[in-house]
Amino acid sequence: MTEETDQDHRTEEDIRHGLLYSRVLDGHGGAREVHWQEACDWKPEKPGEVLWIHLDRSAEGIRDWLMNQIGLPEATANLMVSHETHPRAFQEEGALIAVLRGINFNPGAKPEDMISMQLWADEHRVITLRRRRLQSPRDVMKQLDAGNGPKTAGGLVTEIIEQLVARMNRAILDMNDKLDHLEQIDFTKEHETALDDIAVIRRNCLSLKRHMSPQHEALSAIGRDAPKWFSDMNRRDVREVIARLHRYLGDLDVSKESAILIQDDIDSRAASQSNKTMYLLSIVAAIFLPMGFLTGLLGINVGGMPGVDNSHAFTITVIALVAIMLLQLWVFRKLKWL
Known part of the structure; x- marks a missing residue:
């Protein structure tokens, strides 16, 4: 009741x-x-x-x-x-x-x-x-x-x-x-x-x-x-x-x-996930930092830049950048950063 x-x-x-x-x-x-x-x-x-x-x-x-x-x-x-x-x-x-x-x-x-x-x-x-x-x-x-x-x-x-x-x-x-x-x-x-x-x-x-x-x-x-x-x-x-x-x-x-x-x-857990994300972003930034420096250097508009008159210069530059990236990945693995 x-x-x-x-x-x-x-x-x-x-x-x-x-x-x-x-x-x-x-x-x-x-x-x-x-x-x-x-x-x-x-x-x-x-x-x-x-x-x-x-x-x-x-x-x-x-x-x-x-x-x-x-x-x-x-x-x-x-x-x-x-x-x-x-x-x-x-x-x-x-x-x-x-x-x-x-x-x-x-x-x-x-x-x-x-x-x-x-x-x-x-x-x-x-x-x-x-x-x-x-x-x-x-x-x-x-x-x-x-x-x-x-x-x-x-x-x-x-x-x-x-x-x-x-x-x-x-x-x-x-x-x-x-x-x-x-x-x-x-x-x-x-x-x-x-x-x-x-x-x-x-x-x-x-x-x-x-x-x-x-x-x-x-x-x-x-x-x-x-x-x-x-x-x-x-x-x-x-x-x-x-x-x-x-x-x-x-x-x-x-x-x-x-x-x-x-x-x-x-x-x-949230802090750990955030740290992992920040760590990956730091690794990505570290990988692209030298490549960004090189592409920025090659992009300056002054006389005497190498490869301006070479038709294969772009291909050579791309291969060099890929090689640098692979070298960095190998170094990072050696250091156990990856």
């Missing part, structure tokens, strides 16, 4: 308040859909129930709703609706607040064009907010609708985090596939295209590293000081995500170094 398909189920009130979708987790891996008013009035009716609300933070009135309905302090509510994208995480009165980033896989977008997502969660409610479409929450929603999703608030938070980080691997694999292709192409025919692709890959690596390194710190903060309502399994899952993200950051460094090596190889 895409976000657009889910939005078709929304009421006018949902749309007006920026509700993208909302689910009540049943504690067994499934969930039921709820709309805006029910989500606002919701209270746990059965053990294990958790409310998840996914909002468009650009909708009007979200900040006031967070303050008045959820009871968030003004500073926290401002953070939840701000366009600040620097990842961080902290606890406030037992609740977890985090700003995280996901890779933008929307059509026409660049992977390094990250999408930020704000998250507030306590033991019974999880609220996520975003401005642009983000795939990871939709994937978690699909799991819930299929009956095999997370069962607790801690499980929901860790699953969202896992999905955000897992999609980073897809971008790295795409770049590595391009690098593998670049290693096999004929640089003499696709020189400019290869350099353009390498420049894009290097920019992507630098951008992803710059954006995702703070996310590693944010997740590490969650791992060090996880909320009390996180289970031991949730804590292990967070540590595993941190280790995976650390590995992905290392993979980015490897991809960047591979791109640099390929570019160096292209540059060295």
Whole structure:
């Protein structure tokens, strides 16, 4: 189910308040859909129930709703609706607040064009907010609708985090596939295209590293000081995500170094080809230099030039020039210049 398909189920009130979708987790891996008013009035009716609300933070009135309905302090509510994208995480009165980033896989977008997502969660409610479409929450929603999703608030938070980080691997694999292709192409025919692709890959690596390194710190903060309502399994899952993200950051460094090596190889091949061309031109110039001197000397228009009255002088001159050229070629070969 895409976000657009889910939005078709929304009421006018949902749309007006920026509700993208909302689910009540049943504690067994499934969930039921709820709309805006029910989500606002919701209270746990059965053990294990958790409310998840996914909002468009650009909708009007979200900040006031967070303050008045959820009871968030003004500073926290401002953070939840701000366009600040620097990842961080902290606890406030037992609740977890985090700003995280996901890779933008929307059509026409660049992977390094990250999408930020704000998250507030306590033991019974999880609220996520975003401005642009983000795939990871939709994937978690699909799991819930299929009956095999997370069962607790801690499980929901860790699953969202896992999905955000897992999609980073897809971008790295795409770049590595391009690098593998670049290693096999004929640089003499696709020189400019290869350099353009390498420049894009290097920019992507630098951008992803710059954006995702703070996310590693944010997740590490969650791992060090996880909320009390996180289970031991949730804590292990967070540590595993941190280790995976650390590995992905290392993979980015490897991809960047591979791109640099390929570019160096292209540059060295281009320089070698240029040197060969210049060398051949120098040899040609060296061959024709004495012949050019002789023909120039014989072409001066002054008295006393030999062969002016000899009908065989031109033939003799041509034979002499050919002999000089052959002599030069023999000398160049002796010197191993050719």
